Amino acid sequence: MVSDTVKLEPLGSPTDEKASKIENDAEYFDPHLHRHSPHPTTNMETLIHLLKAAIGTGILAMPEAFKFAGMVNGIISTILIGLLCTYTLHVLIRSQYEMCKRRKVGLLTYPESMRVACEMGPNFLRGFAPYAPALTNFFLIFYQIGICCVYIVFVGVNVKAVADQYIKPEISLILYTLMFFIPFLLTMMVRNLKLLSPFSYAANFITLLTFGVCGYYVFQNLPPFSSLPAFGPWASYPLYFGTCLFSLQACGVVIALENNMEHPKSFLKPLGVLNIGMLIVTLIYVLLAIMGYWRYGEHILPSITLNFPSADPLAQVIRILYSTAILISYGLQGYPAVQIILTNYILPYLKSSTTEKRKLVYEYLLRFAIVALTFILGITVPLLGLFISLVGAFCLSALGIAFPAIIEIAAYWPDRLGRGRWILWKDIALIIIGVVGLVAGSYSCIYEIVTALAAGKS
Incomplete structure (x- = not known):
């Protein structure tokens, strides 16, 4: 070879x-x-990046997700969704490889993959080919902006929980959130991500420290395990599904990591980077969700850090430190949205005589607009848990489940779909799961958000 x-x-x-x-x-x-990546990553480096990308704010929301699903149902469902996410990532990467072979190109981005899939697939898809990249970009942009909104709400809520112990009368969450507009804006204005690398290492260390503190609190005064319901109300299951999908699915990052590997054939092996990484991620999520829900039960909050004793100095320190780590990561999460909008919807429409200085001005205006938009959304809907679930259900049901299935159908169309066309029927089932998850999850989240806002909750 x-x-x-x-x-x-x-x-x-x-x-x-x-x-x-x-x-x-x-x-x-x-x-x-x-593929000619200037700085390809080793298998171990790719694994570390995968773990870093997959373990974020979602993990702190998983104990509340178990409240929606019930303990036994939560454990089983999280393992199954972890397997589903891993499988659909295999489908996506493998199908992209097949389409690259047929088109004789080194790699395809996710939007390009959807366009090529519509061109190569069944006849009824071909009319959608010109619109497929825009639809994919819409979900990708919505997803990244949604993550940025979650980060803003997370920082505001946790800082307020600390400050309320010292500042009387209490200040509103909106004011605490607005206090961080400038720091978030400065983070987004960093164009060279290498400048954030040292801070990213610090953020990783803080994340590990946060897990340690979580363990310290959740292993104290555990109630009887049998006191927790095995199954939650089925009406709340879509809320669990959205949060779990938000936490476990990282399709955009996975494509970028595989494209930049020194030995990409190692990515999909049985003991390759993807399987090992997703196994570790799923086990960590299940363990923390079990312990968090076991410890706090029906009193669990959208971020488990909010359940820690507010007057405890250790809890206050970890809330501030993890909020700092999230603030640092804001620019990284906003970067893909900036690049997609800039390269697809701004630069192509500028006159050829436009100077580089003016292009830079447009980019900085775009970055400011994204920060302003995420703050407006975060302040308007300061419901951390429901925001996480909405982003997961709406975006990742499509990007992480339905779209990979569509791409696989096209990649093996028309005569490589297996005996009895089992690949086709399997992918149709995945598309149905993705559509049902998107519709049911989004409806449940929006209904709960409207109800909570009408009741004056935050």
Whole structure:
């Protein structure tokens, strides 16, 4: 086998007969050999990045998600959703590889994959090809902006919980949130992500420290395990589903990580980066959700840090530290939305005579607009748990379940769908799951948000 690090000549300029055959025959074309990442990552580096991307604010919301599902149902469902997310990521990466072979290109972005899928797939999809990238970009942008909103609400809620112990009378959550507009704006204005690397290492350390403190609190004074309901009301299950999907699914990040690997063939192996990473992530989420819900039961709050004793100095320190880590990560989460909007919807419509300085002005205006939008949304709907669930149900049901299934159908269409076309029927089932999750989850979240806002909750 040719090493993954071998660098071939650019497409269209083969140097020998063998190269010519590779260029002209999709069966022998290996997209991995035509990727030229300037700084490829090793398997271990990719695994670390995967863990960092997958373990965020969602993990602190999982104990509340178990309240919606019930303890036994939560455990089983989280394991099943973890397996589903892992499988659909396999489907997505494998299908993209097949389409790259047929199109003889090194890689495809997610929006490009949807466009190519519509062009290559069944006839009824081909009319959607021109609109597929825009639809995919919409979900990607909504997802990234939704995460930014969650981060803003998380910081405001946790800082208020600390400050309320010292400042009387209490200040409203809106004012605490607005106090952090400038820090969030400065984080978003960083264009070179390498400048944030040292802070990201600090954020990772704080995250590990937070898990340790969570363990310290949740293992104290545990009630009888049998006192917790095994199953929650089915009407609240969509809320659990959205939160769990928000926590476990990281399709956009996974594509970027696989594209940048030094040895991408290692990514999907049985003991490869994806399986090991998702196994670790799922086990961590299940463990913390079990312990958090076991300890606090029906009193669990949208972020488990809010259940820690407010007057305890350790709880106050960890709330401030983790809020700092989330603030640092805000720019990283907003970066994909900036790039998608800038490269697809701003730069192509500027005149060719536009100077680089003016383009930079447009970019900074876009960054300011995204920060302003996320603050408006965060202040308008300061409901952390429901916001997390809404983003997960609306965006990731499509991006993480339905779209990968559509791409796989197209990648193997029309005569490679297996005996009895089992791949087609399996993917139709995944599409149905994704659509039901999107509709039911989004409806439940929006209904709960409207009800809570009408009742004056925050």
